[in-house]
Each structure stands twice: as C-alpha cells, then as structure tokens.
Amino acid sequence: MSTWQAILGDQQPSAGGVRQPALALCDHLAVIRVTGDEAGDYLQGQITADLKHIDEGAQRLAMHLSLKGRGLVSARVAAMPGGYLLVVPQARVDDTLRCFEKYKLRAKADFQPDPELAVAQLSGGVDGTLAEAGLPVPGAGQSAHRDGITVLRYAHADVTLLVAAPGLLGAHWQALSAERALVDGNGARFQDILAGEAQVFSGGEDLFLPQVLNYDVLGGVSFKKGCYTGQEVVARMHFKGKLKQRMRAFQYQGPPLRAGESLRNADGKAVGEVVDSAPGVPSPVALAALRVTHEGELYHGDQPLHAEPLELPYPLPQPKA
The missing domain is CATH 2.40.30.160 (Elongation Factor Tu (Ef-tu); domain 3)
Known part of the structure; x- marks a missing residue:
C-alpha cells in the first residue's frame, strides 16, 4: 500500500467488493512495458488476441498458451506511445516474463516491469467521473492515452482501468473518488468477476482454453x-x-x-x-x-x-x- 500512501492520506479502502460506484486500488496488478522495433511483430506471434485491433485503439485480454492450447499466462494488452502495456497479476510477473522471453531469441522486443506505474479501477458511472476528472473517455473495449495516463475501458461493463504514475493519479484523485466507495484489490477482482473478465491466476496455469474463459x-x-x-x-x-x-x-x-x-x-x-x-x-x-x-x-x-x-x-x- 506504500505506493498509494501519499494519495490516500487518512483514507482507508474497504476490503472486498461493493455493488455501488467504486474506486479500487489495484495492488494485485502490475504493468509490463513492451518496446523495441519488433515488439509488435513478436507480440503478435505470442498472444491469442489480434494486435491489429489493439494498434487501432482497442484493449484486449489475451493469453499466451502452452502447446496444448491452454493459457499459461494472461494480460490485458493496450498500445502506448512507443510500444505496448501488459497489465498482469502482480504475483505472475516473473512467470509472464519467462513465457514471453523464451521464444525471443534475437527479436528486437524488450519486456520490462514498470514499478513506477500504478493501476486503479473505476466501476459504475464511469463516463461522468472521467469527464469530471478531465480524462479521456474511450468507447467500449477501447483505450486512450493522454498526458501520461492510460484509460482502458471494458467492452461489456461499466468498468475502466487507469494506468499512470501515482503522482498523476493523485492529481485527479479528488474527482475520481468523489461519491465513490474506496476499495482494495479484492474489490477490483469483484468487479472483474461481475464483468465476466478473467485472467490466469496462480493455480489456473495450463488448465483453460481461451474459449473456456469466454x-x-x-x-x-x-x-x-x-x-x-x-x-x-x-x-x-x-x-x-x-x-x-x-x-x-x-x-x-x-x-x-x-x-x-x-x-x-x-x-x-x-x-x-x-x-x-x-x-x-x-x-x-x-x-x-x-x-x-x-x-x-x-x-x-x-x-x-x-x-x-x-x-x-x-x-x-x-x-x-
């Protein structure tokens, strides 16, 4: 929670999910940056989603599979200036790096965790809150990047992830948190479950075809x-x-x-x-x-x-x- 301490002050997030507009601190998620001249070509051959749509502004959940077609790791993928962002479970960063780097050989693609980036989640009344905070409002299933903040909008639920340095999130915190419950990472997972959007968490490796997880x-x-x-x-x-x-x-x-x-x-x-x-x-x-x-x-x-x-x-x- 130290990443958030300067932002939160005396605020204390509740443990678990709520069925009302909420702002979640996603300390269960981490960000990996993918850069390099061949980052797109290499990533296209490693994930289940089509990078063409991501290059056109979409955000997608995607898996990296075993030879038998089951998900070994997963990520929420979006384009950023100079490359791509992978939002992955914090506990699976090392596994994700191993999976994506094992076929890299001489490809000019670099995968680096970025501990300077934090992830927050808005759920319920997302459009109004983003507009009030002066942040971009992407369409369903789309992403947008402005002034160091990346906004990832879910396709079928009123849920959005914000990826930025804590200081940038802090600059918008009053507008983002107004009239919202403040919850922890479990609260964010609660919303992901209601949205029917799942990643491959520890224990679920090599079990699920991508179609099984919808x-x-x-x-x-x-x-x-x-x-x-x-x-x-x-x-x-x-x-x-x-x-x-x-x-x-x-x-x-x-x-x-x-x-x-x-x-x-x-x-x-x-x-x-x-x-x-x-x-x-x-x-x-x-x-x-x-x-x-x-x-x-x-x-x-x-x-x-x-x-x-x-x-x-x-x-x-x-x-x-």
Missing part, C-alpha cells in the same frame, strides 16, 4: 490471424470441436476459492474448476469453468456453496449439438 466473446482470441503457440488446438476446437466447458459467474456462501480448485456436483463428480473468487457485499462471488451440461448445486470438497448464478453482461454462444 475470450472468444471478449475479442481476446483471434481465429483469423497468423500462427501463435497453441493456435492449432484452439482453431480445431473452434471450427470442428464441441466445447465442454464455459466460464460462468455465481455468488456463493463460504471461504475464498482458489484458481484451479475442483468443484463437484451433488454426486461428488467433478464438474469444473475455479477461475477466480473475491469477497464482497452481500456475498462472495466467483468465476468457474463449468461443464455446459451442469445444473444444480456446486460443492467445494463436501461443502455446498449455496451457489446462485449471476448473469454475465454478454451472451454466450449456444453449445454445438
């Missing part, structure tokens, strides 16, 4: 661009396969659920894996990759979760017959 709906996987690691498996599933799992959201009763943990039905049969969870009001929420045929209660071990489905803010494709 990246096909979110524009985070391209079936038309050139090759990338794992592309054949992903394309085969899209054009010829029958997807057995889809990510769904629910609220539940119980302790935090960790990525990769198994969820079971009333008969004790595994029906999916946890993608992420976060505490909040009135109850915790979670994302899980569940079998498309699953209905009924979910169990964590032998404990029922009293799970109640939450509607995602985007439609899912109908399963193939």
